[in-house]
Amino acid sequence: MPSPNSSAQRFDLAAWRAAAAAAFGQLTVSTSNPGAFWASLARAAVGEVSLFDMHTAAHQVSRQQTMIGSQDAAFCKLSLQISGQSTMTQDGRTCTLQPGDLALYVTQRPYTLTYPEPQRSLVMHFPEKYLNLSPRQLGNITASPISREHGLGKVAVPLFEQLATNLDELQGPHAPALVHSALNLLVAVLSSELAAKDESPADLLFNQATSYIDSNLGDPELSPQTIANALFISVRHLHSRFAAQDLSVGSYIRTRRLERIRTQLADPNHAHEPIGVISARHGLHDPSHFSRTFKAEYHESPSAYRARLA
Template sequence: MDSTVPDGVTIERASSVTSWSELIRARFVDLQITPHTAPDLRGAVRSRHLGHLQAATVRSAPQTFRRTRPQIAAATADLFAVGVIEHGTGYLEQDGRRCVVADGGFALYDTSRPFTWSLDGVWDMRVYTWPRTGLPFADAELERLTARTIARSSAVGSLVAPMLHRLSADDAPTLSPRNAARLADEMAELAVIAASEAEPGDTRTHDHDHLFQQVREFVEDNLNDPQLDAERIAAEFFVSTRTLHRMFARHDLTVANWIKERRLEACRRALCSRSWENVPIGQIAAHHGISNASFFSRAFATRFGMTPRNFRRQQRAH
């Protein structure tokens, strides 16, 4: 590493297994470290921060890092992380998967669950970490995405990898605290998108289609809930609201418009039904989660070409 240290960059070195373990614990989390060949370890960590995102470059001898259950149980905080292998080869295991990372590729991992990084050769690893509690991703979502190789040459990897590299460079941009925090969040989101694209295609499509069907059924069953919105649905299915919005966007829909359309359609059916013929129109709308009568009248007329009152009158005439 360079002897000249740019502003905002910290370089820390260790010359033994003990000091190396302490450095890794202080900079990241507590890990069990096992050298592959050398009886002792030397290493260095070069790091800088962009808001709550830490971008670090780690270099040392071949070794294995393990995050164990006792270490997780003793932790006061956990990290969401992206590991980029610039030189050498990395083998990451987590959540029942094992992937190989090399040549500028990267993979996601989460320190709240056991994982193993095994690093061979003369390796150079860039590690990007975010406090786990500050991110909008649900545990179930991240468990599907860890330990999947995102190649630098892949469609999304070719966009995300250079951005990650730029953030750890000496001449990385300096931003205001507010914009630094916003960019940190966006980088986490881009990493998750890249890992989502790295899922096996048929499995990913099947899972997404199945979840989308479940979400639509949930909406139909809860139209009478005035609190039904993206946050409520995301919490029900243990996904982030961003994931939910992306799911609907793949079908050229938005969550809010879908809920409104289903409510209007349910009201239309009620206005056609004999069992609702004596129920006031405002009560029908309220029963299906629309409490604002004027909004309902305007939205219904826009959707069906006439006001609810005229629609009911027309149905009765038939």
């Protein structure tokens, strides 16, 4: 079992509530014995990803719908049980995590976590976009335990246990690559779980690819090669999945960019922005090429479209 981090901070209940809210957003933290509550926490932050090694007394955490703002950023939380146990509820499912189990939950929907005894867990907190999964797909795998005794969990759980043990080492130039490797492994594990739930692997790959594209439209280097690299597949395999939908990767990227730009050109909140700024935001930096592409798609120039809706 991983040993506790020497750099962990200690908290009473009031301080723990404040720390939890600062890290994860508005929450309710309750316990049957407030005066005896204790917690310790070690944390590492690598870019947008944060890892929390938490050792706590018995308590319950809940996030209700009223606590979730429409403008709140969408984050995922991966919980790995190291000692003790916990019960997680989200999306109509409840699972109990024993040592060596991990499960995913998301911050944009209500959830409850119950820790009936002293426990230790690792929580990885990261933007939902990193998984390249649709909301429906995420809803199919939240609060679903993955054990170190089965399937890809045999590989993933030991890695996350090592991360919990070595939070102090997650700094310097190599830390982002290590953390993102762990997230890529998590994507592989979750994809395996979705396939086990009878979702077609081909459909899953197509949905992951389109989700990745939609999250990276502003990248001027976005291409079949960069998408294939992100999903750990060949470019040929990527093209075959789009061809099965009567699409090409390039046309999908172009269409999604034009749709985003067209929406912002019609939005009064963006009326003060030059057309070139809006198109560049979505990865189209050559004004002449963008204007020709827009006119070919919508049969009028970007400026004429904006003027017509003004």
